[in-house]
Amino acid sequence: MPEIESLFVTRLYRARLAEYGPAIDADELEASCRSIAEDDAAGQAWCAENGYPGYTSYASLTDLPWRFPVFAELVQALDRHVAAFAEDLAFDLDGRALMLEDLWINLLPLGGTHASHIHPHSVISGTTYVAMPRGASALKLEDPRSGRMMAAPARHRDARRELQSFIYLAPEAGDVLLWESWLRHEVPPNRAGEVRISVSFNYRWE
Numbered sequence: 001m002p003e004i005e006s007l008f009v010t011r012l013y014r015a016r017l018a019e020y021g022p023a024i025d026a027d028e029l030e031a032s033c034r035s036i037a038e039d040d041a042a043g044q045a046w047c048a049e050n051g052y053p054g055y056t057s058y059a060s061l062t063d064l065p066w067r068f069p070v071f072a073e074l075v076q077a078l079d080r081h082v083a084a085f086a087e088d089l090a091f092d093l094d095g096r097a098l099m100l101e102d103l104w105i106n107l108l109p110l111g112g113t114h115a116s117h118i119h120p121h122s123v124i125s126g127t128t129y130v131a132m133p134r135g136a137s138a139l140k141l142e143d144p145r146s147g148r149m150m151a152a153p154a155r156h157r158d159a160r161r162e163l164q165s166f167i168y169l170a171p172e173a174g175d176v177l178l179w180e181s182w183l184r185h186e187v188p189p190n191r192a193g194e195v196r197i198s199v200s201f202n203y204r205w206e
Helices: 026-039 041-049 070-090
Strands: 010-016 098-108 114-117 124-131 139-142 165-169 175-180 185-187 198-204
Touching: 010 070, 026 098, 026 124, 026 198, 041 098, 070 098, 070 124, 070 175, 070 198, 165 185
Parallel strands: none
Antiparallel strands: 010 175, 098 198, 114 185, 124 175, 124 198, 139 165, 139 185
């Protein structure tokens, strides 16, 4: 009989944020995200200039854990999640650490989307979900081999999960997702009538 095995696996980490770290008040975290978005004139201006639908603090605020205690608590929890994922990935960190590099807020209104991209200067990237109203857009992950399969036929719709070209994940508020930063991902148009709120982040190797 032929022997077929899967090689070079792409790992995805999914857990409840509350599984590690201090207890985080979900209402306080959401209220803080909304308050920051309302007050961040520089961030609002950047979004308008760059055609970003909704709001992101990515280009305007780099010190959220210093500004709001709830974000400092969030980082404590994320540090532990990232450490658990790094262990699963069998990373040899050589006595060094994976450290938070960026942390930013995203608010996507009805129709808001985030185009396909990667995070090339980081090791682990991810998102924790603050508000996911009914109909909120999923996270779309792309097979990292796609650009090298120009002549390949399409996959059957019912192909095994590890063979699908795209995976759509529907996280819930309170979830945290982690992936290696080279994995291409996007957020399709938000179909919810309410704002989809998340906090994204990158970790680098110190």
